[in-house]
Amino acid sequence: MRRAAVVAGCRTPFAKSGTVLKDLTAIDLGKLAVRELVARSGIRGEDVDQVVYGTVVHDPHAGNIAREVGLGTLPKAVPAFTVSRACASANQAITSGVDLIARGYADTVITGGAESLSHIPILIKQKLAETLIASSRAKTLGKRLRTLAQIRPRDLVPNFPAIAEPTTGESMGQSAERMAKENGISREDQDEWALRSHQLAAAGTEDGRLTAEIAPLYVPPRYETVMETDNGIRTDSSLEALAKLRPVFDRKHGSVTAANSSPLTDGASAVLLMSEEKARAEGIEPLGYVRSYAYSGLDPRGQLLQGPAYAAPLALDRAGLTMADIDLLEMHEAFASQVLSNLQALGSRKFAEEELGRSEAVGHPDIDRINVMGGSLAIGHPFGATGGRLTTTLLNEMKRRDVGLGLITVCAAGALGFAMVVERA
DSSP: OOOEEEEEEEEOOOEETTSTTTTSOHHHHHHHHHHHHHHHHTOOGGGOOEEEEEOSSOBTTBSOHHHHHHHTTSOTTOOEEEEOBTBTHHHHHHHHHHHHHHTTSOSEEEEEEEEETTSOOOBOOHHHHHHHHHHHHOSSHHHHHHHHTTOOGGGGSOBOOOOBOTTTOOBHHHHHHHHHHHTTOOHHHHHHHHHHHHHHHHHHHHTTTTGGGBOOEEETTTOOEEEOSOSOOOSSOOHHHHHTSOOSSOTTTOOOOSTTBOOBEEEEEEEEEEEHHHHHHTTOOOSEEEEEEEEEEOOTTSOTTOHHHHHHHHHHHHHTOOGGGOSEEEEOOSBHHHHHHHHHHHTOHHHIIIIIOOSSOOOOOOGGGBSBTBOHHHHOBOTTTHHHHHHHHHHHHHHHHTOOEEEEEEEETTTEEEEEEEEOO
16 A cells, blocks of 8 residues: 655635635635645646545535536546545545555545535425425416415525534534533633633744645635634633633533634635655655544444544554654644543543453643644634644644654544544654
């Protein structure tokens, strides 16, 4: 099996949905990210063998976002396919690209993902849909009008999408709230992690480490404003201010608030993969290599967002490593309670024995080596794009610190987990 090198990565700025990027679709954002990736890497479009791109909220008018992004940025002959694994969609795109390279089916693959949560399709009710279809098939104007007359005001109320588990009806926020209670994660600890995320992200923005991975974006429709940073990072937060916010999902006894949850976000990411041989032939020094990865699945009625605690040890085993070997950890922050619950599980011998069949705790790096430039709580979380950001952020920081091994973890809807080990040697 050939090694897949991560050659380059970039992204658009991440913006809270309904704000600066609301006039751009996920396809628009994906094109911006991929176009910048091609420009920064200097690759020739005709050398790209495949585009693999992720998204979660699919555009009903463009079911294959990967193809639309590719058509807008690359030669028309480059094939493309879309993947979707909830919040790990860009991670799925990357690992699908890794597999294409490992098997010798491709040498150069563009991966990543995009999401515009400002453009969520709103569905009509089934009865209204059936009535409209029947009307369109009517042979005469009279029959069409009689069919439309059957519509009642209640039929016009749209079906708004919910970020909830189809199997349980429980939203991710409710699951995060339940995990906080079951695992004894306090409100204060959640707020402290959220504040840490914002402070570190603000520092990474100020010193240019985060902005280095961002493609500046001219904001439509007038294109007079240039967006160069993420707009969800707060520099004025304090524990006192966070403590005043009301819980969102359990208003009486809860601890999960808007501040210790990731915001709905618009954005896109792009990651360039090459075979080790191709990179060497082109004289390119990779950011790093994918050493192993793993996915996990749990019962959605249980610890919905605890997937990383199951996927991480499997990815480490496949890499022939232990957590003690990992220099930096980049853990997706859907909720502060989810991060703290997974770290608690990784550090627990009881969890290892009862859930993993291991005699010792998996462990995790010291806190000062986890999410060293903040995470999704501050930077934002465009569902389909986050995995590309995590990969780019981690490998860039590993290069700056001159360390060899890193680990990425992601929790995802459907009680899924993801982990990937990357190396620089």
